Amino acid sequence: MTTVSSAEHTRRDFLYIATGAVATVGAAATLVPLINQMNPDASTIAAGAPVEIDLAPIAEGQIVKVFWRSKPIFIFHRTAKDIDLAKNVPVASLPDPEPDAERVKAGHEQWLVVIGICTHLGCIPLAHEGNYDGWFCPCHGSQYDSAGRIRQGPAPKNLPLPPYAFLSDTKIRIG
Amino acid sequence: MSGHSTYQPQNGFMRWLEARLPIGGLVHSSFVAYPTPRNLNYWWTFGGILSFMLGVQIVTGVVLAMHYTAHVDLAFKSVELIMRDVNYGWLLRYIHAYGASMFFLAVYIHMFRGIYYGSYKAPREVLWILGVIIYLLMMATGFMGYVLVWGQMSFWAATVITNLFSALPGIGESLVTWLWGGYAVGNPTLNRFFSLHYLLPFAIAGVVVLHVWALHVVGQNNPAGIEPKSDKDTVPFTPYATAKDSFAIAVFCILFAWFVFYIPGYLLNGDNFIPANPAVTPAEIVPEWYYLPFYAILRSIPNKLLGVIALFSSIGILAFLPWLDTSRVRSARYRPLFKQFFWLWVIACVGLGYLGSKPPEGAYVLISRIFTAYYFGFFIIILPLLGIFEKTKPLPNSVSDSVLKKA
Numbered sequence: 001m002t003t004v005s006s007a008e009h010t011r012r013d014f015l016y017i018a019t020g021a022v023a024t025v026g027a028a029a030t031l032v033p034l035i036n037q038m039n040p041d042a043s044t045i046a047a048g049a050p051v052e053i054d055l056a057p058i059a060e061g062q063i064v065k066v067f068w069r070s071k072p073i074f075i076f077h078r079t080a081k082d083i084d085l086a087k088n089v090p091v092a093s094l095p096d097p098e099p100d101a102e103r104v105k106a107g108h109e110q111w112l113v114v115i116g117i118c119t120h121l122g123c124i125p126l127a128h129e130g131n132y133d134g135w136f137c138p139c140h141g142s143q144y145d146s147a148g149r150i151r152q153g154p155a156p157k158n159l160p161l162p163p164y165a166f167l168s169d170t171k172i173r174i175g
Numbered sequence: 176m177s178g179h180s181t182y183q184p185q186n187g188f189m190r191w192l193e194a195r196l197p198i199g200g201l202v203h204s205s206f207v208a209y210p211t212p213r214n215l216n217y218w219w220t221f222g223g224i225l226s227f228m229l230g231v232q233i234v235t236g237v238v239l240a241m242h243y244t245a246h247v248d249l250a251f252k253s254v255e256l257i258m259r260d261v262n263y264g265w266l267l268r269y270i271h272a273y274g275a276s277m278f279f280l281a282v283y284i285h286m287f288r289g290i291y292y293g294s295y296k297a298p299r300e301v302l303w304i305l306g307v308i309i310y311l312l313m314m315a316t317g318f319m320g321y322v323l324v325w326g327q328m329s330f331w332a333a334t335v336i337t338n339l340f341s342a343l344p345g346i347g348e349s350l351v352t353w354l355w356g357g358y359a360v361g362n363p364t365l366n367r368f369f370s371l372h373y374l375l376p377f378a379i380a381g382v383v384v385l386h387v388w389a390l391h392v393v394g395q396n397n398p399a400g401i402e403p404k405s406d407k408d409t410v411p412f413t414p415y416a417t418a419k420d421s422f423a424i425a426v427f428c429i430l431f432a433w434f435v436f437y438i439p440g441y442l443l444n445g446d447n448f449i450p451a452n453p454a455v456t457p458a459e460i461v462p463e464w465y466y467l468p469f470y471a472i473l474r475s476i477p478n479k480l481l482g483v484i485a486l487f488s489s490i491g492i493l494a495f496l497p498w499l500d501t502s503r504v505r506s507a508r509y510r511p512l513f514k515q516f517f518w519l520w521v522i523a524c525v526g527l528g529y530l531g532s533k534p535p536e537g538a539y540v541l542i543s544r545i546f547t548a549y550y551f552g553f554f555i556i557i558l559p560l561l562g563i564f565e566k567t568k569p570l571p572n573s574v575s576d577s578v579l580k581k582a
Contacts (some may be wrong), residue, residue: 035353065454070359072454105517120479122338123456124444139335139460140474141535154478164545 017076022118050175052167055111063127065116068174072116072124073162074135078146083109085133086147095150095156103147103158108166114148115162120155135159189388205391206501210409211416214564214578220396220423221285223416227424228278229383235271236320243323245369246578247362249452250325266435273434275317276442279465281427282310290496291517293505294396300497302389305382307494312379315491317463319372325365326447327457333360333368336557339473342483359453399577400506401570408574459534460466467531468524472550474535475543478518486548492554497552513561521555 036106040048048069058064058077076082086100104112116135118125123139130136131152132145142153149158164174184190192565195201242261244253257264286306289295295303321334336552341347393451394403403409410416434441442464443541446457462470472489476482493570507514530543571577 023537037361038356040352040355041363043364044361048358067454070357070361070453079428083347120338121335123335123455123460126456138456138458139331154474154477154479154482 004076040091042106048175052171052173054171055058056170060110064175065127068162069129071162073174074112074114074116074148074159076112076114076127076146076148078112082133082146084147086149089145096156097157098147100150102149102151103161105166108169111172112146112148113164113172114159116159118142118155119157120148120153125159181221184497185448200432205412206417206575207411207413209391209412210406211406211412212399212405212571212574213402213415214397214399214574215395215409215416216398216418218284218288219397219424220283220420221288221558222390223373223420224281224427225278225285225378226383227427228281229376229380232271232274232278233380235267236373238267240373241273243369245366246324247325247365247451250365260413269435269439271320272443273431273439275320276465276545276582277431278313279317282313284416286310286422287521288401291507292396292398293400293500293502293507295497296503296505298393299300299389299396301392302386303388303497304494305389307490309379309382309386310493311490312375314377316379317465318373319375320366321463322368323372323479324447325451327449327451327455328442328444328460330445330451330453331456332462333364335365339483339486341415342480345478352542361453365380396505397549397574398506398508399571399574400504400509401574401577402535403574404464405573413453430550431497451470459531464528464532468527469531470548471527471531474531475540477545485551489550496554496558499560502558502565502567503562504567504570509570510561510565511568514564516553516557516561519549525555 010121044126050070051066053066058075059105059144061079061082063074063076066075069136075081080085083100084148086103086111091099100109103114116124117139118139120137120140120142124140125135125137125144126134130143134146134148134151135144137143137153137155140154143151144153144159145151147158148161150156162174164172166172182193182200184193184199189199199492237265239257242253242257244250254268257268259265284407289303289306297520322329337351337360340354341351343350352358354364355361357368380403397403444461449457461467469486469489473482473486478487502510502513504510507517527543527546527550530546533539535543571580
């Protein structure tokens with residue numbers, strides 16, 4: 001057998017690379033179950049099914065807190081004054097510009113439904129506090145207005161809207 | 176520095192073992208004959224204190240895990256049962272809870288000492304970086320342990336800290352859901368935190384072995400910041416360092432015991448004696464004292480993503496310290512300007528700790544911003560420039576010279 005120069009590609013080189021490639025892919029594949037097991041399990045996802053909420057008992061001016069997917073949902077029955085305040089703000093001046101009409105369903109302007117989790121670091125803002133007729137977050141001082149929009153403080157975004165629909169004038173389904 | 180072991184097994188069994196597993200020689204060369212600089216002061220005893228504290232936390236933690244239940248409905252109650260019903264449960268839990276504080280107190284002194292005497296400079300860069308990794312693991316372990324109590328502050332600390340990752344653009348939201356195992360902090364979160372809180376101390380112990388290994392390869396730094404040259408500059412680890420470390424550990428334990436037995440409620444947050452309630456955030460969220468400086472840095476920046484980046488950078492920048500400090504002189508003893516900037520930096524760190532416990536408003540925010548700016552400025556502006564412009568004092572000829580001239 002003649003001496004094989006190390007620069008030359010041999011069948012053994014090919015076998016080394018092929019073996020290494022299979023081992024790498026195999027090792028990566030074992031990570032999938034190890035990582036994915038940490039995502040929400042089937043029972044958690046099942047418990048996240050839509051919920052129906054009866055709005056009739058909520059008085060004007062009242063804010064109630066319900067839970068959907070372990071998240072607090074604020075349902076605010078807004079007064080005419082709350083709606084006016086929310087509508088009369090120049091939208092361009094807001095940190096996260098959104099007109100009031102995009103925060104509520106058309107024809108149901110008295111109802112504001114938002115996820116009650118501060119968009120800064122996840123605390124639950126306190127209702128009817130702060131300078132903007134809405135919420136105040138006790139953790140780092142973010143303030144939200146009567147449309148759940150961020151007005152002041154470190155939170156970057158408005159309170160998010162959950163997916164919901166009106167089943168009748170006094171009933172909504174969240175989820 | 177190791178390697179010239181003079182170990183002679185004393186009896187037949189040890190001779191038999193040494194030929195098969197030379198563990199006696201390893202212990203002898205690392206902890207008996209190992210040469211330590213003769214000028215080490217008491218600031219060098221904190222490595223021993225930290226090893227001791229890691230042992231305390233592992234022993235008390237393993238025992239507490241025998242009585243703790245990691246379930247959202249039972250966790251808070253099981254902690255109360257440990258306090259009231261388990262034999263000596265109150266003692267074990269207070270030792271574990273205060274042990275965390277004492278551990279962090281010791282690690283901060285250890286880190287300040289390392290920076291003051293330039294212990295991170297060549298050839299000790301890897302030693303220093305391993306220390307930064309240990310510190311990061313300690314922070315993660317301490318945080319997850321605090322969550323296990325499942326009081327109000329536990330729950331909301333878990334919420335706020337995991338939400339830091341939601342600031343990452345794009346993947347943030349799904350990453351946080353993955354961390355939680357649900358749509359909010361809940362039972363899956365508590366379970367995995369318990370698993371990791373049990374695991375990480377052993378990971379810390381593993382990195383500590385690497386840290387000590389690296390230390391024994393390059394040798395200890397010392398207050399003069401120059402390498403020992405001859406046998407006159409060093410003394411054997413045993414009895415000198417062994418006795419000094421033991422004495423320091425005993426003194427440290429007096430402070431520890433004073434907290435545990437005389438003021439056990441001093442550092443505990445009242446809100447954490449209320450069971451976790453996902454519907455109500457406590458009026459004021461304050462982390463444990465040892466995270467306060469970083470919390471103040473987070474809050475001093477009005478943008479969410481930048482605040483989170485500043486928080487992580489403030490710790491990550493420590494890993495680059497060996498290259499940010501351009502001066503070839505190690506010890507602050509011979510660096511008059513560095514010494515002043517160093518103490519200002521210590522004031523900024525302690526000041527940020529104080530500001531982290533205050534509400535984020537008015538003058539507190541302004542002062543936090545000034546201290547945060549100085550914290551980073553110290554690393555990325557002052558240290559690189561000092562190496563060029565500072566006029567250092569003359570170094571002593573040897574370690575023994577530095578000791579004997581002073582006397």
